[in-house]
Each structure stands twice: as C-alpha cells, then as structure tokens.
Amino acid sequence: IVVTQSPDSLAVSLGERATINCKSSQSLLYSANNKYYLAWYQQKPGQPPKLLISWASNRESGVPDRFIGSGSGTDFTLTISSLQAEDMAVYYCQQYFSSVSTFGQGTKLEIK
C-alpha cells in the first residue's frame, strides 16, 4: 500500500489552522471491525516519532485537542485547529492495514 502525503511542507501563522492530507492507494477500512488502520505521528528534531492519532480519528491520551484526525476510505486529514509554536515538527501518516506497514513521506510544518 502506497501512502502519499500533501503538502511536503507547510507554513502557517500562529493561531491559524494547519491541514495535512494523506492518501492511500487502497482503502484502509477493515470491514470486520469498521476501523480505519491509519495513524498520525509527530516528530521533532532529534526525537523519535510520537503517536498522536490512531484509527484515523482517535486522539491519544495527553495529545492536545487541537489535533484532529478525520477521513475515510483512502483519504485522511490531520488538522491542527490553532497552531502553537510547539507544533513545529514533521508529521507522518502510517497505514497499518497490511502486513507491511508504510508511511507517508512526511510534511514539514513551519511557523509563518
């Protein structure tokens, strides 16, 4: 499964909304449990990735509610509703639907 993110980089002003898209080459819906096998991670320089969102829209414990995952089928979105300075990072989507997991190429989020 090929996962493609857009854009590759994004500059947003503090307090504004940031939107990152993720498209998979096939549906990530597992019909037996009606769940989308898609996660979002945040990676800051010199740190390992941090899981933000699982199952396309489930925010992990401790993740601020300004991070919102949405989407269905093959198209997914990570929205940061009001950008904070600490949100500067690279964001990755990951499909874990297939036995060989794959990541998008990453989106670098910068402050305008």
Place this chain on the structure above:
Amino acid sequence: EVQLVESGGVVVQPGGSLRLSCAASGFNFDEYTIHWLRQAPGRGLEWVSLISWDGRTTNYAGSVKGRFTVSRDNRKNSVYLQMNSLSNEDTALYYCAKNMDSRNDGDRPLDYWGQGTLVTVSS
C-alpha cells in the same frame, strides 16, 4: 515507565553484517509485538520488520527481505535485528517500537519508540 533502548549501531563496510538489539522494560514484554523502523539522514520513516509477541510471525519490508532477520528472547526482554549484506542504502537511524495492543500480531499503531541506534555503511 515503558522504555525501549536500541544498541549495536556502528560503522560497517558494504557487504558486512551487524546485529542490533532492543532492550525493553516497563511492560509485559512477552505480550507485545515489536517493530523495527529506520530513518535515513534527513529522510522519512521506513518500516523495516516486526516480530510478533510469541515469535511465531515475522514480516519484512521488501527492501530488506532475505538480508535481515528479526528474533526475540522473551527471557531477556530483548529483540534483535540481524542485518547481512549491508549496502550504503541501509545507512540510517534504526528504531524499535512497541505495538499498541497486547497479543496482537502487528496491525496496530506504535505507541512507544526508542531513541534509535545509528548504522553507517561506508568504506
């Protein structure tokens, strides 16, 4: 506290071999699938391999299949990645990461990651 600590990364010549280790603590290790991932300098994340909680299932990315072998020792709370026939393209920071759910063979997000160990393939 969940901890994953990778080790074994060094500079190795093309064609060489290396074994990475991932030492885990803070959770019931023998109930969790462990994944290996890598990140080439300045590049994105690449999933490499997994070994299921019971060691019965292993999977590999196409780029490493036939060259890398993953194993685990539940008595030592450790996972290993044997890397053979290394090439420049294998130069990367290698992470191990924990599967989110217990007793699952790998189709889950990764909720804890180590800090990584650097493998450099160079003559």
